[in-house]
Amino acid sequence: MRVPTLDLTHRRPAAVTIDLHRGHLDPSVATMPLPADVAERVVKANAAFLADLRRRGVPVIHVVTSYRGSAEIATNPWWSAVADTDATRANVLRHQLPGSPGLELMPEVYDERTDLVVSTKKRYDCFAATDLDHALRALRADTLLLTGVNTNSCVLATAVSGNVRDYAVVAVRDCVDSMDPDLHEAALALIGRAFGWVLTTQEVLARL
Structure with missing residues (x-):
């Protein structure tokens, strides 16, 4: 399917980073780590991209998962079911708890x-x-540049939610990745087919 070009020169973009925290990306403390080499690449790509956006005056919003306690996590039936199994989210009931170093942004x-x-x-x-929606509206943003993890869960869910709120949604290909590597490209394909654009950092920057 050929997707029409998104002209960012006539839009008001904001970067929305998703869970770029130590709980995913710092192997020394992460409760749900990406592979170390993938985490390093994601952090490096985001650092360069976000620095360039700031220089161009594009606002940056970081969204970070945090819980009051494990009971708040356990109310989700799926997470409760996979806790302490061999699933990639086996540590879900110990993820992003109060006082955890994982709560810190990289x-x-x-x-x-x-x-x-x-x-x-x-x-x-x-x-x-x-x-998040209030913050974006205050900035008068109408376009979301989504980065972070995981492509097939938080990035995908936010792309869907942004789409139904009538934001133009862009998943920044080289700034997202997943604990589930076999689903990373599938998630990008879903976003690109039904919810928004999938562009590289170079493509985004060239269109600003």
């Missing part, structure tokens, strides 16, 4: 002088029970 991707942080995400969809 320092390479965060600029406290300019970036906003939404730290109340509790489910895959970054809009669910957070103030």
Whole structure:
């Protein structure tokens, strides 16, 4: 399917990073780690991309998962079912708990002088029970540049949710990845077929 070109020069984009925290990306403390080499690549790609966006005046919002306790996680039937199994999300009931170093953003991707942080995400969809939509509306943003992890869960769910809220959605290909590598490309294909655009960092920057 040929997708029409998205002209970003006439839109108001904002970068929305998803769970670029130590709980996924720092192998020394991560409770749900990406492979170390993948994590390193994702952090490096995001750091370079976000720095370029800031220079161009594009706002950056980081959305970070955090919980009050494991009981708040366990109310999700699927997560309860896969906890302590051989699933990639086996550590779900110990993920992003209070006091965890995993709650911290990777320092390479965060600029406290300019970036906003939404730290109340509790489910895959970054809009669910957070103030992300309010932050985006205050910025008058109409286009989401999605980066982060995991492509087949949080990135996909947020792309769907952004689409139904009438944002133009862009998944930034080289700035997303997954704990489920076999589903990474499938998730990008789903986004590109039904919910938005899948573009590389170079393609995004060339269109700004």
